[in-house]
Amino acid sequence: MRAPMTLRPAPPAAPRLLLAPMEGLLDCSLRDVLTRVGGVELCVSEFIRVTDQLLPARVFTRIAPELLTGGRTAAGTPVRAQLLGGDPVCLAENAARLAELSPAGVDLNFGCPAPVVNRHRGGAVLLDEPELVHAIVAAVRRAVPAAVPVTAKMRLGHLDDSRMLDCAHAIADGGAAELVVHARTKAEGYRPPAHWHRIAEIREAVALPVVANGEVWTVDDARRCLAESGCDALMLGRGMVADPGLARAIRGEPVPGWDALQPELRRFWASVGTRVEARHRAGRLKQWLGLMRRRFPEAGEAFARIRETNDARRVEALMFGEPAPAEADAVT
Structure with missing residues (x-):
């Protein structure tokens, strides 16, 4: 029997x-469950890396399979x-091909802090070059139909925030419809x-809508961030997560309480099983449970049960007691 839903006070608006x-x-897999x-x-998908070639449609649909279901x-x-x-x-050429697959929009990544990405001139390192940021946004905006929103996500900067407003203006002037700002520099990571x-x-400096991001874990955090x-x-x-x-x-x-989330854990496990190599499947579940321990003591207990094994059958028995079906009842 599912635990009853509980109500937490919302921010004023x-x-x-x-x-x-x-x-x-x-x-x-996690987008499916959380939505x-x-x-x-x-939602925004994980990044699709564009280097020096026009990617085939299957690359876009592998990262964002929602493109196969109307975006x-x-x-x-x-x-x-x-x-x-x-x-x-x-980027413009790939954005044009992506637009043919009817996404809900094309988002541009100026925030990824991963060193391997930054070394190859992608993500947050671009915030050192506002002129290039502008050129990217403007080129993508020209390349896709007017009905397709072009948006962007940035951090406050690369190693510091000295060019923060320059980059925000570059994105706005390039024609972006919305800007998400992660409120840390690349150097600050997730600390x-x-x-x-x-x-x-940034919000006061540019005319486009600005979305706040970073370190919102609770309703109180949301209130303070807003x-x-x-x-x-x-x-x-x-x-x-x-x-x-x-x-x-x-x-x-x-x-939803912990009991009400069980069908979604089972759904996630089944979905990961179709997309991830067997040896990595347990790791994905442990990763999610590891974060859920912040909110649910039961997640910590579940993590402890499966911590020492990577065998998918063993994990499934310890977590669910029986094989997880391909589909499970969703939270309502």
């Missing part, structure tokens, strides 16, 4: 909520596909705190 991309964590739980209005998750949540690269011409008040400076940034929209990442009901809580809606 429920903001617009987006689900962040997180390479190696928040992929299509079934509900509360978010739009939406099974729960009906729109998904923007994200591109990462440093060549305006090549707290997130500097939400710096997002307010107040300090001046934004009316949030992008949730690790906080939503740790607490799948966070978006619903921020909106003042009933949230």
Whole structure:
């Protein structure tokens, strides 16, 4: 029997909520589960790396399989596909091909902190070159139909935030429809705190809508982030992974307890089994449970049960007691 939903007080005005991309964590399997739980209005896919060639459609649909279902998750949540690269011409050509697959929009990554990405002139390192950032956004905007939104995500900077406003202006002037700002530099990684008040400076400097991102784990965090940034929209990442009901809580809606989330854990396990090599399958579940320990003591207990094994059959028996079906009842 499922545990009853609980209600947490919402911020005074429920903001617009987006689900962040997180390479190696928040992929299509987890997007499917989290959008079934509900509360978010739009998702962004993990980045699709663009280097020096026009990618075939199968690369886009492998990273964002929602492109095969009208650009939406099974729960009906729109998904923007994200591109990462440093060549305006090549990005524009790939954006045009991507647009043919009917995504909910094309997002551009100026925030990834991964050293291997930055060494190859992608992600947050581009924030040292506002002129290039502008050229990329403008080229992609010209390449896709006017009806397809072009958006971007940036950090406050690469090694420091001295060019923060230059980059924000470059993105706005290039024709982006929306800007998500992760309130830390690349050098700060994911270390707290997130500097939400710096997002307010960007919001005041540019005319396009600005979405605040970074270190929102609770409803109280959401309240403070909205107040300090001046934004009316949030992008949730690790906080939503740790607490799948966070978006619903921020909106003042009933949230699922641990028992109610069990069908979604089973669904995730089944989905990962179709996409991930068997030797890595247990690791993906441990990764999710590891974050969920912040919110649910039961997740810590489950993590402890499977911690010492990577055998998929053993994990399945310890977690679910029987093989997980391909489909499970969703949280309602």
